[in-house]
Structures are given as structure tokens and as C-alpha cells.
Amino acid sequence: MADPKKYILPSLKEAQKRTQRQVVIERALFELPEETRNLGQGKKYYLRTYGCQANERDSETISGILEAMGFLRVDVPENADLILFNTCAVRKNAEDKVLGEIGHLKGIKKKNPDVVFGLCGCMAQEESIVHELMRAYRHVELIFGTHNIHHLPALLHNVMVKKQKSIEVFSKEGDIIENLPAKRNMKHKAWVNIMYGCDKFCTYCIVPYTRGKERSRTMDDILKEVIELKESGVKEVTLLGQNVNAYGKDLKDGSSFAELLRQVALTGIERIRFMTSHPWDFTDEMIDVIASYDNIMKYIHLPVQSGSTDVLKIMGRRYTREQYKELFDKITARIPECAFSADIIVGFPNETEEQFMETMEMVDYCKYDNVYSFIYSPREGTPAAKMEDNVPLEVKQQRLYALQDKINGYCNMNNQKWVGKTVKVLVDGTSRKNDQVYSGYTEHNKLVNFTGENVQPGEIIDVKITEHRSWTLRGEKVN
Numbered sequence: 001m002a003d004p005k006k007y008i009l010p011s012l013k014e015a016q017k018r019t020q021r022q023v024v025i026e027r028a029l030f031e032l033p034e035e036t037r038n039l040g041q042g043k044k045y046y047l048r049t050y051g052c053q054a055n056e057r058d059s060e061t062i063s064g065i066l067e068a069m070g071f072l073r074v075d076v077p078e079n080a081d082l083i084l085f086n087t088c089a090v091r092k093n094a095e096d097k098v099l100g101e102i103g104h105l106k107g108i109k110k111k112n113p114d115v116v117f118g119l120c121g122c123m124a125q126e127e128s129i130v131h132e133l134m135r136a137y138r139h140v141e142l143i144f145g146t147h148n149i150h151h152l153p154a155l156l157h158n159v160m161v162k163k164q165k166s167i168e169v170f171s172k173e174g175d176i177i178e179n180l181p182a183k184r185n186m187k188h189k190a191w192v193n194i195m196y197g198c199d200k201f202c203t204y205c206i207v208p209y210t211r212g213k214e215r216s217r218t219m220d221d222i223l224k225e226v227i228e229l230k231e232s233g234v235k236e237v238t239l240l241g242q243n244v245n246a247y248g249k250d251l252k253d254g255s256s257f258a259e260l261l262r263q264v265a266l267t268g269i270e271r272i273r274f275m276t277s278h279p280w281d282f283t284d285e286m287i288d289v290i291a292s293y294d295n296i297m298k299y300i301h302l303p304v305q306s307g308s309t310d311v312l313k314i315m316g317r318r319y320t321r322e323q324y325k326e327l328f329d330k331i332t333a334r335i336p337e338c339a340f341s342a343d344i345i346v347g348f349p350n351e352t353e354e355q356f357m358e359t360m361e362m363v364d365y366c367k368y369d370n371v372y373s374f375i376y377s378p379r380e381g382t383p384a385a386k387m388e389d390n391v392p393l394e395v396k397q398q399r400l401y402a403l404q405d406k407i408n409g410y411c412n413m414n415n416q417k418w419v420g421k422t423v424k425v426l427v428d429g430t431s432r433k434n435d436q437v438y439s440g441y442t443e444h445n446k447l448v449n450f451t452g453e454n455v456q457p458g459e460i461i462d463v464k465i466t467e468h469r470s471w472t473l474r475g476e477k478v479n
């Protein structure tokens, strides 16, 4: 057994804490420690990202750091000197997938003992997972948390040069580290973090423990980033936060999400998206700003989680079914063409058939364009994990299927509406299945596969929709 004293291990108890401690914003220019500067020369890395956009964005920072050290990215783990998994802990099946994959790739280490296996992201923040990795996955020699990304060079030096296992996971509430390098995945679209962490503590959710407390970047830092991105040719930014409505509250300088959104719109960048906005605290001013600027996309991800007020209460969601509908109606009254998506959890502990039917009714009411639906998964350390649960897994599965059937119906119905219309598409590139076909997203976030001539990624072009599928649209470029 490795000596735990050498490591900084995560602590669930610490992760659950919130204090009045002031958030530190670190703005020093990022510099690689002297001894790590050439560590990646001639070496290759493989990075796989699981989970949400926060992780996607973190992976861009991780790539930025590794490439500054000289590493080159490869697409297959077998060709890499460093294999890194940026992980998600939101549901158990997400974790099982990662552990399965790490076990599956163990043979690579046998063939080449110099390969470094690393795990970071939200699973690294879990006390029990890190202990499990130390016990049963000894080939994983590098573990670092969501608050430790900027220490990656030193941790790698420890593994690669000193040949020591490196585990560093801070469970503190978190600071803000500006100016880290980033290797962005796309040239014309970018994620922009506006805040980190979450203080909503929905009773089922692990994110407040893996990501620390809510802390906002300053409006100046965010606007500077958006302007730089725009100048470098980026057409679309997505403002990221676990709950963007909470933006600015911690800064106590009057900053709010509505104001930030307005300022970002005024930069003139062509497309602005944001996620996730919590139905609680979605202000009238936010609705007004979204309605007022053409470059703010009329598509809102508004997770409902359940249609039952009683379940919502036990989930700690802070709104009733009526309040959710009221908000939905208010937005659609002001922005009639607005598209909506949501997240829904079925089979929350003791969910009754009637309560589930209220969720089904909510889907009928909102006719979402898309819903991400999940079976409830107990997460260690959360209040819901301690609740007794009388709903058998089979019943949960049946509810999920019934719900997904309904969701698909509305998705199909909403897609059908677009046939015959001409829409603006931001071109991503060629379709994954056919390189004669291009793909991109409409303003309402519909994926369109289309044909046409002289199409360049990053362009916004008119496409006439000719057909619809369950999840995608088909069309032709309008010349």
C-alpha cells in the first residue's frame, strides 16, 4: 500500500464545508517551472474527457499546459506516453465507465512500464474513489483534482522524473486562477467560464462537493476574454456556469448575469449561448436582455428535474411546478420563438406513479426541443443518498422509457416545424458520417446536415431545411 502521507487526498468533510473565506483571484502570468519546461519534448499525450462543458473547458486548459511542455496530442491511448482521463462523477454509471476503461487499458502499462496513467476531474475529488484507485488501480500514478490543474507540470515532473506517484486533490472551496494557457478545440466556437462551483446543494447532486463554492470571474476578465476570442475569429461563445443566474452575487459589486449578458452582447460577437440557468432566480431582467439582443440565441436550457412540487421540494430545487410553468410562460410570452431543453431525473427516492405522471405532464406542457433524462443515482455524501428508496430499479427503467418516448415525440414534432424554412447555420465542418455533407447548428441549437458548395467551417450561412429526422435536420445551402 502506498504511503498516504506523501499525498494530498480529498476529504468529503472538507468538500461539504462552506465558509466566508475570501476567494483569491490569481492573475500572475502562467510560467512552467524550470525543471518541467522540456518534460514533454518528443512525448505524446492522450486525453479523454467525460461529463459536462466545465470538464470540456478544463480539458482545453490541460491540453494548453501539456502542449506548452512540448507534449503532442494523439488519438489512441496505445500511442501515448501519458494517458489522462478527465472524469465525471455525476452518476455512478459515468464512474463505472471510467473505471472499466482504466482497467481495460492496464495492459498498455505492462507492455510499456514508462507510460503514465492519470486521472483528474470530478472523480478525483471523491474521497472513496481515490482510495479505490490507490487500492485496486495501482497503475494510475497521477491523480489531481479540479482545483489543482495549474499544478500539473510539477505533478508530472514528480511522476516522470522522480518516479513517484503524484496525488494532489485540494478539497478547499476554491480560488480563481486566471491566465492559464488553453488549447481550444474549435476555432470558431468557444466555452467561456463565467463562474465556478455551485452552492445550490440540490440534495441528489455531487457537483457542489467536486467543484467547490460559487465564485465568479470579474466582468472585466470575462469581457476581455470574449473580445480576444472575437478578434481571433470566434463566432460563438457559450458562457458557462453550473448556475449562471448566480453570476456576480459573490462579487458584491452589483454585477449580475443580466448585466454580463448585456455587456457580452454589446461586444458584437455573432452568437452567445449560456448554460446552465436554474429556474430559481431567473430574473425578468435576464428575460428582457435575452429578448433585446439578436446575438443572444433564443434557446434556453432550463432543467426542471421533476414535475412534482413534492419531489422538487425534497430535491431542494427551490421552485414549485407552478412557478416553473409561470417562468416558462413568461419567457415564451416575451420570446415566442424561444426553444427549450431540460434535464429530468426519474426514480428519485420514493417517487410515486402520480408524481412521475406530473413530470410527464410537464413535458406535455413545455414540449421541449430536447431533454436529457436520467435515472436517479445515489451519490455518496449527498443528503438524498441517505434516503430510503422504495422504487424498484425496474420501475425506474420503465418510467425512463415512457418519458423518453414522449420526449422523442416532441423533439420530432419540433423538428418538423423547420422543414421548408431557411435558417442561419454556423458551419462546424463536414458531417461525421459523410465528408460530402456539412454540419452545423442553427440559432435554436438544431444540428443540421446539409449539402452545398464553397462551404467553410466558421461561416454563418443560410440553409434551407428539406427534411427532418428525430434528432437532426437536413438541408441545402441557399446560394
Ligand code: SAH
Pocket: 090, 091, 204, 205, 206, 207, 241, 242, 243, 276, 277, 278, 303, 305, 343, 344, 345, 374, 375, 376, 377, 378, 379
Ligand atoms: N448545474 C446544472 C446541472 C449539472 S449536473 C443544473 O442545475 O441544471 C447535470 C444533470 O445531471 C442535472 O441537471 C441532473 O438532471 C443530473 N443529475 C445530477 N445528479 C444526479 C444524480 N445523482 N442522479 C441522476 N442524475 C443526476
Ligand code: SF4
Pocket: 198, 199, 200, 201, 202, 205, 206, 207, 208, 242, 243, 278
Ligand atoms: Fe447540482 Fe443543483 Fe448545483 Fe445543478 S444547481 S450543479 S443540479 S447542486
Ligand code: F3S
Pocket: 050, 051, 052, 053, 054, 055, 087, 088, 089, 090, 121, 122, 206, 207, 210, 211
Ligand atoms: Fe460531471 Fe463534474 Fe460536470 S460531476 S457533470 S464533470 S461538474
